[in-house]
Amino acid sequence: MSLFEQAHQAFLRQHIENRTGERKGRLIRGHQYAEKLVLQNIWWPLFGNFDHLHPEYEVYDWKRKSHFLDFAFITPFGRFGIECDGYQSHVKDMDRERFSYALNRDTFLTGLGWRMIHFSFDDVQQHPEICRTLLQLAIGPYSLRNNPIDKVTRVEKEILHLAWQLGRPIRPKDVSHAWGFDYRTSRKHLQSLTDKGLLSPSSRGQTMRYYEIQESALEQLL
Structure with missing residues (x-):
């Protein structure tokens, strides 16, 4: 059984x-x-x-x-x-x-x-x-996992909304254009969301890095 x-x-x-x-x-x-x-x-x-x-x-x-x-x-x-x-x-x-x-x-x-x-x-x-x-x-508000993720900041939540609305993998360049961050700061926010399991990085070409939104990020969009 x-x-x-x-x-x-x-x-x-x-x-x-x-x-x-x-x-x-x-x-x-x-x-x-x-x-x-x-x-x-x-x-x-x-x-x-x-x-x-x-x-x-x-x-x-x-x-x-x-x-x-x-x-x-x-x-x-x-x-x-x-x-x-x-x-x-x-x-x-x-x-x-x-x-x-x-x-x-x-x-x-x-x-x-x-x-x-x-x-x-x-x-x-x-x-x-x-x-x-x-x-x-x-x-949404109820955790669907045994190990809840670290708290998501307001900026990170907005980045998730942008990633969802784009309909494609998000880039540091997209974050920079949306909020005026420099490339390093944008990359830092995307890496933080990756560490929390909400984004997944994927390289396209030799230098450009994209980030795919994960299913676990849906509850953070509320």
Whole structure:
């Protein structure tokens, strides 16, 4: 049995044992293949644990009507609702009234401080790398690694934004043009971001050095 399977079974067992009534029944009925795939393909590769994550989490709408989120990620940094939506059940078979309710429910939860995150089942199954990138970007304030990086300065954060907007590897020359730094200072900032794992250097030609933005930098762009 893989490490994920062991952790997943322990995760479900803990929540089932701590619930009663309909909340327990909903978890047993509702956490099926799609929900497990979200954990296996998206959550586990990023976190390596299920800390602060609650499956089939009950929330209420403006009429005190009960509704269960696929997952709730509740931390001191915020509350995140995570849903896996299948095309057949969530779009194709949805009438106008249910469609309106789904939009209003998400808006209501947003007003209560939730950040709602939706993934299609197709992407979870076929393009999990896209889902992982988007989840990193959405959760942002919460560290997704066991060893958090050193603090990023304001200037370095602006350089990351520039690197993202360029759509190509960034050069010391780009930093110098943007902020008026000399070449040595620009290179120093880029090297600092490289040391923190947010950029990766690559040489092109004999003298010019470029820096590629890394996936780990996405959470710093918020």
